[in-house]
Amino acid sequence: MKLELSRRDLFLAGGGAVAGIALSPVPWKLLDDLAIWTQQPSTPTPRPAGPLAFRHTSCSLCPASCGLKARCFGAQPVGFSAVPGHPASDGGLCPLGLTAHHLAKHPFRATLPERVSGGKRERIDRAAAVATLSAALAACGKNPKRIFAVVDGRPGRSLSRTWRALATATGGLYVTPPAAGASRSLEALGKRFDGGSLALGVDFSKARRVVSFGTPVLTDAGTPGLLARLRAESRRRPAAERIEVIQVEATRSRGAALADRFVPIAPGTEAAFALGLAHVLLDEKLADAAFLAARTSGLDEFASLAARFAPALVEQKTGVPAGVVTALARDLAASLPALVLGGDPASAPLSAEAEAAIASLNLLLGAPFGPLPVRADAPREADGDAKLASATPFDALPDGSVGLLLLDATVAEGLVPWERLKRALSDGALVVSLSPFRAGLGEKATLLLPGPAPLEAMLELEGPSDAPLSTLALAPALLLPPKDLPLPEEIVREATAAAGLSLPAPSSGRAAALLASKRGRIYDPSAASFEPLAGIASVDALAELFARGACWIDDAAPEPKGRFALLREGEAPRLLEAALGAPSALPARLTTLPRESVSAAPPSLLLTKLTRETTLFTPPAAANASAARA
């Protein structure tokens, strides 16, 4: 008997073999192992070289200046983690900071000067950049419609003195953007103090309730990573001790979505809502009577104003049910310490009347000196300050007046909207950006002078102006900048000299000014310990500590004597009109652009994924469920 093998048999056997392989571990096991193989040193995947080491610095992506612990292979940081106990962030870190080391390789990174000419962007060399800038500088001041203006996103640094000197030399303006976060609310409250305007900060660690009328406390303002951490930690405690964030806003913003409670409110009715809360607090005698008696004035006048804002009327005005107003006021009184923050100057500014009502509400809750402590600015060198241009508020920049606009690398488009900047420019104005990125304002500039990316240069970082205490870090660089990167400050100096103007030598006296003040303590992250500044022997020793990633923190300021006015002179009628009338007019600088961050840098490409997957910004429902399971 002869066996006949046909082509059909071969096909069938082949099919059987394929089916057999598919039914064996070969496909999935090979897939799994090949995925791990791609991470082996022998594969072409670039891998950091060198021994594992940990280094410390501070994040420069937003004013929060959070502490960073970098896990490095050799000189290359490969990952960041928060630094528990760090004076600026105390273990908090947002997803933006976690990806700071990606930004030097961002696709939008620029490493050579670029000029937009005839609508086309072209790379130019250092000499061409100097020539372009010096010609524009020389032309400034000759025509009042073509002045020079420099915008500084982080005033108060040593570099800021250079910008002020440049504005002085050219007869131009030194412009500062509005402070982000809760600064405007704190300023409104501080101005009510009769012993002179008080600088106040926000200490979330001392609050159990945080009511925000639009300040994005969980995403952008202050040190959002810190509040997120404090809130997450508090969920492990009994319910009565938890920190809750209540967002009162017209729109369901990202901050509102992350808050424990969201109270949707009709736009422009914040003053009426705040006065409604004040009404309940006073009517039911829930306000902090001891604080009101000892530290405030004008209670009777304010009480008669608040008496007009019964919850039923507030419901008509704001659309918030009267029961919600009453319940919220009672909850605040029962959960002291509580604090109330107003709008964000960048994305959701409130009227002056609404901020006044919010300031009074803070006084009823006794927030000053508790969760809203007094703070002082960090020491800085002051020699020759009188000769330097003083700061011009961004809103005061005259329309059509600027012939040369210099945007410091710290200027975030969220705080300085391009549409508003464009109005200030005269025809044919030169817009110079020192951003290291061809993105945001860097993309809009007609001359881009890119500087070091985040972590590529030592930076002087002050904490946010609404932090409870001033902090300062001279944050060391963790990355090497590209070879031959022309430093923008040097280009500006060369151009200034070429235009026949003079600038003082760069200032480097911040550490010395700090040491001379003998104030505060310095945190050494490698030892996780504080040392009194008075115990530091020399400027060199202080500089060495800073080079290791240290951070200075001020002493707590003493509680000043004096009283806060619940109502300032002539304020009651304005407040009444604003709260009872049509929704109040918002400041003209309102931007409709969405604002996610106060950072001048674009987010890492991985950030979207990280934000989606990380638990740093855990929505309350999921977090509560997790806590309940635990």
Add this chain to the structure above:
Amino acid sequence: MKLPAPVSFAVGLVPALAAGWLLFPRLLYRTEAQPLAFNHKAHAEGGMACTDCHAVAENGRFAGLPSTESCAGCHAEKGESKTINALVASYVEPGREVPWLVHARQPDNVYFPHAPHVTTGKLACTRCHGPEGESTTPRAYQVNRLSGYSRDLWGPSMTRAGRKEWQGMKMSDCIHCHRAGGRESACLDCHK
């Protein structure tokens, strides 16, 4: 004679299945010998705890494998057994560390801290490492030729079916345990 179609199909299927299930694992893994025939059981019966050699500080920080110096604390001289003689001759006297092949070694992109698992999670060593303390000789170290890591990461069975809770250290195993304990985490907890 013509072959029936099922038979032709089986002619291909059976060898492929055999190759996939029997030959492939043998090709995928190679066996390497540990440098010393360490007897965990003898040490455990002598009254030693895991942490006597594999130090875990009070805060949960794990010091890893014992150093030769700590072995030399008890085995400074030759004479008790072949293994001890080899230990003393090859490692204690020259002052070299023993190049143990670590079954639990994870890829570089994985960050596993012992502290939260031991201190907060109160997990026993055997929960993840199995009854290693009862072994009289070290298990064969089977290294994956492609990935370069131990077979323990996948587990002894190619199907992963019926494995014990300590068998397998894939990400899915970590997630399964975390999920069961209500400790679901983010990517960044383990991948820094």
